[in-house]
Amino acid sequence: MDLDRQRRIRDLFLESLEQPSDARIEWLQGRCGEDTELFDDVAALLGDEDGSFLESPIVAKDPKDLIGTDVGGHELLDVLGAGGMGIVYCARQSDPERDVALKLLRHFAGTEGEKRFLREIATTTRLDHPGIVRVIRSGVDGELRWYTMDLVDGWPLDELLKRSRVDGGLPEDAPDLRNHRACADLVRQLADALEYAHRQGVIHRDVKPANVLVDREGRARLADFGLARNFEVTGMSGTEQIAGTLAFMSPEQARALRDAADPRSDIYSAGAVLYALLSGRPPHEGSTGAELLARVLYDRPTPLRRAAPNVDRGLAAICDAALRYDPRARYESAGAMREDLQRWLRGERVLGRPLGPGERIRSLRLDRRTLVRAVPVAAAGGALGLYGAVQIARAARSDRVDVTIDLGDADRGAILVLQEADGFGGVGPPERMGTYEKPGQRLRVRPGRGRLSAVVGDRWVSFDRVFRGGEDLEGRCTGVSAGESWARVAAGTTAVVRGPESGRSADGAPNDSEVTLEAFWITRARVTHGEYESTLRRAGRWNEEGVERRLLDEASAPKRTDWKSLPATLVTFLQARRFAEMKGCRLPTTGEWQLAVIRDSSGWPPSLPDTGRVVGRFEQGVPFEDQSSIDGYVRHVRPAGDPAYATGALRIFHPLGNVNEWTSSPAPFTAAMNGAASNSLTVTQRGPAWFESLDLTIPVSRVALGFSLASKPHWSTGFRCAKAESPPPTRE
Amino acid sequence: MSDPDREITQLLRRLRDGDRAAGEDVVNLVYSMLRARAERELQRQAPGQTLQATALVHEVWLRLQDVDSTWNDRKHFLATASRAMRNLLIDHARKKAPAIRCDDPESLRLEELVAIFESDGVQIPALHDALEQLEKVDEVAARLIELRFFGGATVEEAASIVGISVRTGERRYRFGRQWLRNKLQH
Numbered sequence: 001m002d003l004d005r006q007r008r009i010r011d012l013f014l015e016s017l018e019q020p021s022d023a024r025i026e027w028l029q030g031r032c033g034e035d036t037e038l039f040d041d042v043a044a045l046l047g048d049e050d051g052s053f054l055e056s057p058i059v060a061k062d063p064k065d066l067i068g069t070d071v072g073g074h075e076l077l078d079v080l081g082a083g084g085m086g087i088v089y090c091a092r093q094s095d096p097e098r099d100v101a102l103k104l105l106r107h108f109a110g111t112e113g114e115k116r117f118l119r120e121i122a123t124t125t126r127l128d129h130p131g132i133v134r135v136i137r138s139g140v141d142g143e144l145r146w147y148t149m150d151l152v153d154g155w156p157l158d159e160l161l162k163r164s165r166v167d168g169g170l171p172e173d174a175p176d177l178r179n180h181r182a183c184a185d186l187v188r189q190l191a192d193a194l195e196y197a198h199r200q201g202v203i204h205r206d207v208k209p210a211n212v213l214v215d216r217e218g219r220a221r222l223a224d225f226g227l228a229r230n231f232e233v234t235g236m237s238g239t240e241q242i243a244g245t246l247a248f249m250s251p252e253q254a255r256a257l258r259d260a261a262d263p264r265s266d267i268y269s270a271g272a273v274l275y276a277l278l279s280g281r282p283p284h285e286g287s288t289g290a291e292l293l294a295r296v297l298y299d300r301p302t303p304l305r306r307a308a309p310n311v312d313r314g315l316a317a318i319c320d321a322a323l324r325y326d327p328r329a330r331y332e333s334a335g336a337m338r339e340d341l342q343r344w345l346r347g348e349r350v351l352g353r354p355l356g357p358g359e360r361i362r363s364l365r366l367d368r369r370t371l372v373r374a375v376p377v378a379a380a381g382g383a384l385g386l387y388g389a390v391q392i393a394r395a396a397r398s399d400r401v402d403v404t405i406d407l408g409d410a411d412r413g414a415i416l417v418l419q420e421a422d423g424f425g426g427v428g429p430p431e432r433m434g435t436y437e438k439p440g441q442r443l444r445v446r447p448g449r450g451r452l453s454a455v456v457g458d459r460w461v462s463f464d465r466v467f468r469g470g471e472d473l474e475g476r477c478t479g480v481s482a483g484e485s486w487a488r489v490a491a492g493t494t495a496v497v498r499g500p501e502s503g504r505s506a507d508g509a510p511n512d513s514e515v516t517l518e519a520f521w522i523t524r525a526r527v528t529h530g531e532y533e534s535t536l537r538r539a540g541r542w543n544e545e546g547v548e549r550r551l552l553d554e555a556s557a558p559k560r561t562d563w564k565s566l567p568a569t570l571v572t573f574l575q576a577r578r579f580a581e582m583k584g585c586r587l588p589t590t591g592e593w594q595l596a597v598i599r600d601s602s603g604w605p606p607s608l609p610d611t612g613r614v615v616g617r618f619e620q621g622v623p624f625e626d627q628s629s630i631d632g633y634v635r636h637v638r639p640a641g642d643p644a645y646a647t648g649a650l651r652i653f654h655p656l657g658n659v660n661e662w663t664s665s666p667a668p669f670t671a672a673m674n675g676a677a678s679n680s681l682t683v684t685q686r687g688p689a690w691f692e693s694l695d696l697t698i699p700v701s702r703v704a705l706g707f708s709l710a711s712k713p714h715w716s717t718g719f720r721c722a723k724a725e726s727p728p729p730t731r732e
Numbered sequence: 733m734s735d736p737d738r739e740i741t742q743l744l745r746r747l748r749d750g751d752r753a754a755g756e757d758v759v760n761l762v763y764s765m766l767r768a769r770a771e772r773e774l775q776r777q778a779p780g781q782t783l784q785a786t787a788l789v790h791e792v793w794l795r796l797q798d799v800d801s802t803w804n805d806r807k808h809f810l811a812t813a814s815r816a817m818r819n820l821l822i823d824h825a826r827k828k829a830p831a832i833r834c835d836d837p838e839s840l841r842l843e844e845l846v847a848i849f850e851s852d853g854v855q856i857p858a859l860h861d862a863l864e865q866l867e868k869v870d871e872v873a874a875r876l877i878e879l880r881f882f883g884g885a886t887v888e889e890a891a892s893i894v895g896i897s898v899r900t901g902e903r904r905y906r907f908g909r910q911w912l913r914n915k916l917q918h
Contacts, residue, residue: 006869010907017903045910053913054854054877056884 005038012042066104072141074102074148081156086117090151093136100136101152105145114145121147123202124225131193133213133223149223154215157186157273161209165280175218182218183277184315184341189220190270191338197222198263198334207269208248209276247282248272251296251325264327267334271322275301278315279308283323300325314344317352401447401469406439407454407461411477414456416443421451421464423664425517425591451586453724462586462724464577464664478584488725489596491519515591519725522588522596526718530564532579539582567718576662576719587664588722662719811893814883818860821846821882825856849882854916862915866908873908876901 012031019027024046032039066089067076074091080101081088091102105117125135138147155174163169164177175182190212197204204211204225211224250268275283283301301307301323304316311319318340324330331337340350407414414436420428433443436454445452445467453462454477461475493516536542568576580586588596825846850856859881867874872894879890891901 001865001868003868010870010873010911013907013910014903017906044914045907047910049906049910050913054859054881054909056881 009038009041009045012038013045016042016046070141071102071104071144071146072137072139074100074146076102091148093148099151100148101133101150102146102148117145120225124149127197127200127202127225129193129196130219131189131221132197133221150221152213152215152221152223154213156210157212157214157220157277158209160214161276161280173216175214177277180278180311180315181345183274184318184345185218186212186214186220186277187270187274188338188341188345190222190273191267191334191341193220193222194263194266194270194334195338198266203263204266204269207266207273209273212273247284247296248276249296250327262327263334264330264332267322267330267337268324268327270334270337271319271330274315274319275304275307275323278311278319279304281307312344314350314352318344318350321352400444401467402442403445403452403465403467403469403471403473404440404442405436405452405454406441406472406474407436408439408476411454411456411459412437414454414460414477417453417455418445419451419453420446421449421589422515423449423464423466423589425515425589425595427451427518459584460723461581461584463581464586464589473581474578475581476584478582485524486521487524487596488519488521489517489592492517492595517589517591517595520588520592520722521725522592522722523720526567526720527576527579528565529568532568533564535579535582541582573662577664580719580721583721585721585723587662587719590663592722593663811879811883814879814881814885817882818863818878821849821856822860825860858916859912862912865915866911869911870904870908872896873904873911876905877908877912880905 012028015031016024016028025043028039028042028046032042067078069076071091073094075094076089076091077099078090079087080090086103086105089102089104091100092098093100105114121135121138124132125138128134133152134150136148136150140146155171160170160174160177163171170177175186177183190207194204194207202225204222206224207222211222213221213223215221248269249272250265272283275281284296304311304319305313318337321340322330322337331340336351340352344350405416412435416433416436417430418433419430433445433452436456443452447467447469449464449466451462451464452473453460454475456477459477461477463473463475465471465473533542577587846856863874863877866877875894876887876890879885879893880887883890885893887902887905888898890905891898894901896904
């Protein structure tokens with residue numbers, strides 16, 4: 001590139017801009033003289049300017065700005081609605097003249113948005129059904145991509161729903177939504193349209209009242225195939241997160257599992273629309289969206305007849321059959337649903353889909369499996385074997401065992417309470433063990449997994465252990481105030497993999513089951529290096545020459561200035577547990593941790609592998625291969641003040657952090673299992689499950705867990721503290 | 733100052749000081765903000781809303797701009813952030829290894845970002861290369877483009893950041909735009 005020449009071109013361009021626009025060419029010819037090439041170059045720049053070229057996508061435009069302009073031969077008259085990707089205008093088509101609905105792709109929708117828009121056009125265009133809004137034309141006008149549809153003279157169903165709640169709020173010529181027959185008929189038409197679409201291989205995936213247009217004759221039309229997917233061609237929409245609207249979304253779709261949506265998801269949504277029409281509210285509601293999502297994912301709707309007792313049994317059966325949690329228990333097709341609605345409208349007996357006992361079990365099983373998959377459980381049960389169950393069973397047969405307890409001097413008189421615990425969050429009834437009198441006091445406890453708590457006033461400490469005898473329990477009843485750094489997790493149910501702890505079921509499948517948890521508290525951020533170090537120093541436990549120091553030095557070689565605010569990952573399980581107990585709390589159980597993650601990530605389900613097998617890359621959503629070194633840790637780990645922590649409901653889940661977390665559910669793992677013997681004690685962990693070894697070397701356990709043998713042990717396991725909502729009741 | 737604000741400030745300082753690696757952190761940040769935004773959307777009493785990550789990007793940018801106060805000066809922010817955005821996009825657009833991309837949430841977010849900036853049909857790597865050439869011809873024009881396109885600055889703001897009058901800025905910008913258009917569309 002001849003820079004001098006280019007600069008000369010620039011100067012001439014800038015100078016010519018100073019000239020009156022009609023005199024520029026002449027002026028330029030004069031300046032360029034014989035150099036026609038120069039003239040051409042400058043003139044090329046002076047040619048028609050495109051104001052929208054390199055327009056920044058960052059600048060937002062107001063949809064109303066376009067009113068009155070012409071788009072592809074349509075005068076835009078008014079904005080009918082605006083979504084994330086498109087704006088729908090009422091527009092006047094010039095030839096032949098008539099009013100249409102024109103949908104315009106938003107300029108910032110991106111190529112992905114454009115693809116989706118084109119797919120929407122293509123999909124809708126090939127659908128020709130009275131119950132589906134028809135595409136008239138499509139095109140591109142300059143930068144604007146658009147298509148037109150029939151303008152339905154009526155209302156979106158959500159608006160009618162809203163207005164039907166007010167006496168006299170419904171427009172006079174609208175179908176009377178208080179009449180259940182009218183509602184059933186609208187959904188019958190909807191099911192008919194869906195059946196047709198499904199036959200064409202199209203799933204709508206966003207069926208909701210706002211996408212159903214109702215005209216003055218009571219005809220329903222399905223609109224907005226923006227999320228529709230051709231289910232024979234998969235892979236088109238891998239990047240979308242939650243597409244569609246929660247309240248009407250099927251659980252499998254809300255879970256955002258790739259390819260989870262199938263025609264039966266639409267059936268669910270149609271059922272949800274019916275439910276809303278009959279009861280006045282969608283099947284699931286929540287005061288916040290996160291709560292709503294959790295309900296869709298984990299709850300069953302209130303049976304329709306309880307929500308709206310005046311609904312006819314047959315109609316309620318249809319609604320309930322469409323809304324089954326397990327897709328396989330729903331109507332097998334939209335056509336079957338339509339036929340049942342027709343039967344009901346004719347006063348015949350409906351078929352419904354009675355939920356047999358077999359289906360109920362199947363539905364729960366499915367639920368668990370997908371629940372487990374919904375959090376990054378790395379199926380630790382698989383490789384670890386049976387030993388936990390064996391050991392605990394053996395211990396349970398023996399008599400009580402001795403442990404010693406040291407709460408320091410300040411907490412004399414603390415009441416000691418023992419509970420059975422399963423390590424996943426379930427605890428048994430409290431058994432009072434007397435009071436704490438002095439450091440080193442001996443207690444006789446039931447062997448096996450349990451939780452021993454010491455309570456004094458409103459302070460307490462809990463020890464989660466597998467008691468085998470000889471344990472020294474040391475902690476402080478400091479209690480924890482429910483301040484900013486703590487998040488309360490409401491009571492709930494979650495599925496846990498009990499593999500290593502309780503063996504496997506007879507058919508060899510991981511033994512997963514649900515645990516029901518009391519409300520508890522969990523720290524919002526992981527314990528940081530700074531906190532860990534200063535607490536240990538204060539307690540006189542910091543060992544300059546000890547493992548803490550050594551690991552710290554090793555890990556902090558590429559020092560980050562925010563080092564102290566990074567999670568304390570360079571600790572073993574025992575260190576983490578001791579730290580928590582010194583603070584008067586404990587490590588969360590597996591179930592608690594999992595429930596917290598589910599709750600916290602509900603606002604944005606991370607894209608987890610859904611292959612059903614263990615994917616090494618994912619440890620709490622983290623690609624592991626390139627991070628199996630301390631460098632990786634330093635590069636990727638997030639400090640506690642990370643925005644994601646600061647904004648998440650519970651600040652727990654961070655899909656980009658590469659820190660696993662210790663939970664309190666160890667699975668004893670003996671050398672004999674692997675045929676390997678060693679002399680070091682290690683506890684290692686994968687995902688929310690972990691196991692403890694008394695006599696395995698680090699490398700052996702790492703290999704056992706599927707890690708490659710890196711030169712440095714991977715110590716990026718952090719931890720946070722938990723505590724029960726209230727100390728266990730102390731009455732005897 | 734809240735933690736995210738502080739983080740943004742730190743990141744932008746690092747970027748300003750020439751730390752290209754901070755670009756990756758910007759990704760995380762933008763991603764976090766997307767997520768935060770989506771979560772806010774959910775937290776708000778509007779469960780009926782549809783989530784569209786891509787449509788939220790410009791909102792994210794607005795949020796980034798909100799950090800203004802920590803910079804005392806929007807111009808200062810734009811000057812840095814536009815460069816950061818450019819670096820971020822080009823680094824990603826050039827990244828190969830598509831095999832690992834599909835499962836990596838970070839890449840997916842970036843993918844969308846890049847797509848949004850390429851929605852006018854101008855490929856980011858091509859634009860970046862052309863901008864580098866333009867820098868040699870007219871550094872000011874190139875900087876104006878960068879500020880406008882990658883930073884969303886107005887002509888007035890861009891001119892003032894570069895230290896020229898609005899009128900000159902307008903003309904230099906037009907030159908840059910036409911020059912790039914010639915380069916990219918022929």
